Amino acid sequence: MEVFRIYTRSPLRNFTYILRNPETFQTLSIDPYDPNQIDSFLEKRGWNLDFILNTHEHADHTSGNEVLFQKYKPIVYCHPAGIGKIPHATHPIKKGDRILTSSDRYLEILDTPGHTFCHVCLLLVEQGKSKAIFTGDTLFNAGVGNCYRGGDPEILARTILEQIYPLENEIVLYPGHDYLESNLKFTLSLDPSNQYAIDTLKESDRLQKDVEFLTTTLGKEKKINTFLQCDRPSKDLLENLRKKSTLHVTKNDPKSVFVSLRSLRDHW
Numbered sequence: 001m002e003v004f005r006i007y008t009r010s011p012l013r014n015f016t017y018i019l020r021n022p023e024t025f026q027t028l029s030i031d032p033y034d035p036n037q038i039d040s041f042l043e044k045r046g047w048n049l050d051f052i053l054n055t056h057e058h059a060d061h062t063s064g065n066e067v068l069f070q071k072y073k074p075i076v077y078c079h080p081a082g083i084g085k086i087p088h089a090t091h092p093i094k095k096g097d098r099i100l101t102s103s104d105r106y107l108e109i110l111d112t113p114g115h116t117f118c119h120v121c122l123l124l125v126e127q128g129k130s131k132a133i134f135t136g137d138t139l140f141n142a143g144v145g146n147c148y149r150g151g152d153p154e155i156l157a158r159t160i161l162e163q164i165y166p167l168e169n170e171i172v173l174y175p176g177h178d179y180l181e182s183n184l185k186f187t188l189s190l191d192p193s194n195q196y197a198i199d200t201l202k203e204s205d206r207l208q209k210d211v212e213f214l215t216t217t218l219g220k221e222k223k224i225n226t227f228l229q230c231d232r233p234s235k236d237l238l239e240n241l242r243k244k245s246t247l248h249v250t251k252n253d254p255k256s257v258f259v260s261l262r263s264l265r266d267h268w
């Protein structure tokens with residue numbers, strides 16, 4: 001699959017993605033934000049827009065729908081509970097559905113509630129192997145989405161623990177926002193000797209700001225993202241979490257670690 005990441009320069013640092021299946025020449029936009037930016041990308045290449053998929057209903061993930069729909073008349077997919085909330089969404093997609101399919105590749109839908117209750121993620125599978133995941137506001141580089149605009153931290157904990165933890169380390173992460181730098185600083189506020197986070201922050205500092213972005217894998221995320229360490233928190237992480245959190249944290253209860261982390265991150 002051809003994957004293009006477009007940085008929107010929005011106040012919330014959104015990413016929009018354009019995917020093109022080289023076998024069918026069909027094109028999909030995930031979370032279109034700025035319709036003019038996407039339109040000029042497509043125009044330059046002479047491409048149509050066959051599909052839109054909104055990972056969830058928040059306006060910063062759907063604001064491009066209206067203008068793009070008028071011009072390209074794409075099929076607009078979303079979680080069944082997003083129908084009626086997301087502009088022009090008519091095609092509900094559920095867990096296990098496949099889109100942008102051809103003989104050797106497709107996007108598989110994961111039903112991932114927690115940030116909101118209309119949230120899906122997309123797993124890119126090629127030649128039978130999971131290659132990348134588009135996570136909207138469920139999983140970010142070194143962090144996860146918040147739950148205070150229609151979500152629930154306990155439900156997000158379950159989604160991350162049950163659906164993201166088992167995925168292979170080689171899978172490339174494509175999140176809905178760029179929060180890498182602030183999230184790494186959050187990691188280091190609780191786990192200051194995390195050398196992977198220190199190195200990744202340095203790596204990110206060397207990139208051209210707002211032009212180049214670090215792309216991580218889930219394997220790397222497991223080292224720098226505290227929310228992916230709830231089943232095996234380091235000594236420092238656990239101690240600092242207990243010191244700073246008002247919630248009860250139990251070492252062998254990953255959900256309690258996750259919910260405490262989410263609550264600390266909300267006020268950090």
Ligand SMILES: [Fe+2]
Pocket residue numbers: 056058061115137
């Ligand atoms: Fe959101």
